[in-house]
Amino acid sequence: MLVTTAITVVRTRSLFAIVMLSGVFSLLSALLLVTLDAVDVAFTEAAVGAGISTVLLLGTLALTSRFERPVRRSPLPPLIVVLVTGAALIYGTMDMPNFGSPEAPAQTHVSPDYIQRSPHEIGVPNIVTGILASYRGYDTLGETAVVFTAGIGVLALIRLLRRRRDGEGNTKEGASLMRHHLILRVVTKLLVGLIMLFALYVQFHGDYSPGGGFQAGVIMAVAFILYGVVFSLDQVQMVLPPWLVHKLVALGVLIYAGTGIYSFFVGFNFLDYSALNPQHPEHGQHYGILLVELGVGITVTGVMVAIYYAFAARPPILSDEEW
Amino acid sequence: MTTENIHHVSASLGDHLPVLVVLVPFVAAPLLVFIGSRRLAWSIAFAASAISLVISFLLLMRVIGGEVISYHLGGWAPPLGIEYRVDAANAFVLLLVTAIAVVVLPFARESVRAEIPDRQNTLFYALFLLCLTGLLGVAVTGDAFNVFVFLEISSLATYVLIAQGSYRDKRALTASYDYLIMGTIGATFFVIGLGLLYMATGTLNMADIAERLVDQAGNRTVRAAFAFIVVGIGLKVAIYPLHLWLPNAYTFAPSAVTAFVAATSTKVAVYVLMRFMFSVFQPVFLFEVNTLEFIILPFALLAMFAASFIAVFQSDFKRMLAYSSIAQIGYMLLGIAFLTETGLTAAIVHLFNHGITKAALFMGVGIYALRLGGSFLDDIEGAGRRMPWTSAAVVIAGLSLIGVPGTAGFISKWVLVEAALEKGWWLIAILIVASSLLAVIYVWRVIEVLYLKAPKGDVIVKEAPLSMLLPLWVMALACVYFGLDTDLTISAARAAAEGLMAGTSGMR
Numbered sequence: 001m002l003v004t005t006a007i008t009v010v011r012t013r014s015l016f017a018i019v020m021l022s023g024v025f026s027l028l029s030a031l032l033l034v035t036l037d038a039v040d041v042a043f044t045e046a047a048v049g050a051g052i053s054t055v056l057l058l059g060t061l062a063l064t065s066r067f068e069r070p071v072r073r074s075p076l077p078p079l080i081v082v083l084v085t086g087a088a089l090i091y092g093t094m095d096m097p098n099f100g101s102p103e104a105p106a107q108t109h110v111s112p113d114y115i116q117r118s119p120h121e122i123g124v125p126n127i128v129t130g131i132l133a134s135y136r137g138y139d140t141l142g143e144t145a146v147v148f149t150a151g152i153g154v155l156a157l158i159r160l161l162r163r164r165r166d167g168e169g170n171t172k173e174g175a176s177l178m179r180h181h182l183i184l185r186v187v188t189k190l191l192v193g194l195i196m197l198f199a200l201y202v203q204f205h206g207d208y209s210p211g212g213g214f215q216a217g218v219i220m221a222v223a224f225i226l227y228g229v230v231f232s233l234d235q236v237q238m239v240l241p242p243w244l245v246h247k248l249v250a251l252g253v254l255i256y257a258g259t260g261i262y263s264f265f266v267g268f269n270f271l272d273y274s275a276l277n278p279q280h281p282e283h284g285q286h287y288g289i290l291l292v293e294l295g296v297g298i299t300v301t302g303v304m305v306a307i308y309y310a311f312a313a314r315p316p317i318l319s320d321e322e323w
Numbered sequence: 324m325t326t327e328n329i330h331h332v333s334a335s336l337g338d339h340l341p342v343l344v345v346l347v348p349f350v351a352a353p354l355l356v357f358i359g360s361r362r363l364a365w366s367i368a369f370a371a372s373a374i375s376l377v378i379s380f381l382l383l384m385r386v387i388g389g390e391v392i393s394y395h396l397g398g399w400a401p402p403l404g405i406e407y408r409v410d411a412a413n414a415f416v417l418l419l420v421t422a423i424a425v426v427v428l429p430f431a432r433e434s435v436r437a438e439i440p441d442r443q444n445t446l447f448y449a450l451f452l453l454c455l456t457g458l459l460g461v462a463v464t465g466d467a468f469n470v471f472v473f474l475e476i477s478s479l480a481t482y483v484l485i486a487q488g489s490y491r492d493k494r495a496l497t498a499s500y501d502y503l504i505m506g507t508i509g510a511t512f513f514v515i516g517l518g519l520l521y522m523a524t525g526t527l528n529m530a531d532i533a534e535r536l537v538d539q540a541g542n543r544t545v546r547a548a549f550a551f552i553v554v555g556i557g558l559k560v561a562i563y564p565l566h567l568w569l570p571n572a573y574t575f576a577p578s579a580v581t582a583f584v585a586a587t588s589t590k591v592a593v594y595v596l597m598r599f600m601f602s603v604f605q606p607v608f609l610f611e612v613n614t615l616e617f618i619i620l621p622f623a624l625l626a627m628f629a630a631s632f633i634a635v636f637q638s639d640f641k642r643m644l645a646y647s648s649i650a651q652i653g654y655m656l657l658g659i660a661f662l663t664e665t666g667l668t669a670a671i672v673h674l675f676n677h678g679i680t681k682a683a684l685f686m687g688v689g690i691y692a693l694r695l696g697g698s699f700l701d702d703i704e705g706a707g708r709r710m711p712w713t714s715a716a717v718v719i720a721g722l723s724l725i726g727v728p729g730t731a732g733f734i735s736k737w738v739l740v741e742a743a744l745e746k747g748w749w750l751i752a753i754l755i756v757a758s759s760l761l762a763v764i765y766v767w768r769v770i771e772v773l774y775l776k777a778p779k780g781d782v783i784v785k786e787a788p789l790s791m792l793l794p795l796w797v798m799a800l801a802c803v804y805f806g807l808d809t810d811l812t813i814s815a816a817r818a819a820a821e822g823l824m825a826g827t828s829g830m831r
Binding site (some may be wrong): 091111135138144146152243264 | 399551
């Protein structure tokens, strides 16, 4: 099904259908990840791939045309590159350990150590969270910085284009139109609170069950975006003004890095959360993970909302007379 | 925050130096956005880069004798946790990157003011710092996946920085987009390679991977991993057939960004390539030796000639320099492909010398763009007489690009020829000299235009402001200094090459 979807995406000319299909693609890969027992990753894929990026792509679509212009160019060179890459991948699989084999190096070298050591060293039942936030916490800090970079990068780019906003009168459907749908408004009002609650649950329960800062941040952002889409940008910006979003984006990274810097002062290595409670390292680890996940959550929420604001502010705002 | 970090540099916390070199710009970037002050942005960026420069100098002094510093992030010992591992090779790269940042930033102040609106200031310098952070993080780490994470930080920041050139020329947007697509393909290939390696070894720590790869030379998964990693990084290095993103990206980016990126980012990628070829995979693998000899070597030679040849016909000075960069990368790859200690030394010395040379030249271009409105050869006609200081520095750097004795460029080419002769490859030694002749042609074209043509029009052109001249001259003088006193560069490069050639034992 993944392959079928991918091929359809390539062959379709309607951009709208492509956006929808890539949402389907993400959802399918999330399912695939679930069957592979990678629940945390599946969760992220579903939230980011199927959720946010579809919304953002639709937002972009509102600013351009709905159909792709046909391109006439020889498909041969790219085809050869793709075939060579595919061949290399298949060549690489020939000496791979069998799927799920307990003798595979991936199962025998580092993983058993993680599984044995994390319950008493980290004190967090979800081993994945333990690895992400503590053993390899520095990578996660890096990933947060990637999100941060992407966020301010998009802001910088959107500002770049600000001057070229002229005469795009054909984007009438959009945010403001929905103001008149009573049912949507009521349902949204009910849902937004629940979504936020769920985001907080995912955020703070990430150490027991699948979830954590990345997923929670996305879900939290969805709540704001939904509110913005159904009501209006102005109203959601009254709740969460853009300047505050910008601060949040940076604040999250600072919380994460700050947690690490704190450990300097107590004489530990960078990001050694044992510093938070030297008598009980495993409690320190637990606090540390909660803190850094909070940082991740804040940055991710901030970035997602900031990107949404940046895109949503682009179409010319319609005055009432126009429709 | 920055003052706090200065405090850390004190000897009592000297053990944290490996992480601090990355952390200072890392923390400064969100801090800058958090404060959101346009006026403070530049100062914070400069302070953070300067601190990093001091730290990387201290680090290099510690490891130049062949020692290795290992720093365990989060307090977890390596294969479980992530490790920062500083030896002569990466300390040298750290020094280059931070030094270029410190020199380019004062230059950037004027140049950015002219090319980018003020309201972008905060974000611009935050992205600059993130780019720096990413490059430093890639250089300092001993963990294969960590390389990928920081590579992404620096790449994302670079794409946006290049796109900022669109205030002057809208083509910067497409140039940046091309680079984004190519760079992302490169990163994907790299991460596929890492995945295959993880499958074969079950670990992500470089030293650990190397140890577990020793008896897996014939493993086809490992071979595929090698291929994917070389192509992935090759895209970032701009190895000859994979260089298509580079000319446009360098040409249309803001001057300060070009000066910084051209001098650092491809160099860091070359370092990563060396690290993976020598420290992770073993040079004794027949597969790797074959790849180097039959693929990398011919392409390196091709780059030296083809790219130089294209450079000769450019009418834009900036674009000419971009093509010349591709050719110079050819020299570094050639040094790597020799698979000898002298060859590697040449590659590493050239990495440094070419970095400072190109930084000087691109800053010169930036000054012409500011004062004369462009960097086309038509625009700079007769600039030698109207802007004597700028042009003199450009000439010095140009000579270093050719490799005239007494300049830094000569040293690296000398070592490279030496390495070729050591292997008995006479033909290649001759080719190195011959390709330098092409550089003579394109540099001479510029000198001719600068000094022998009459200035166009009667508009009075002012010499560049001091804040731009000073960084330019620092780099130009560095080109001469490192051409006369080779103590630091050669000994650091030799220590680095020894460490790399020692393979696994060098890592443990």
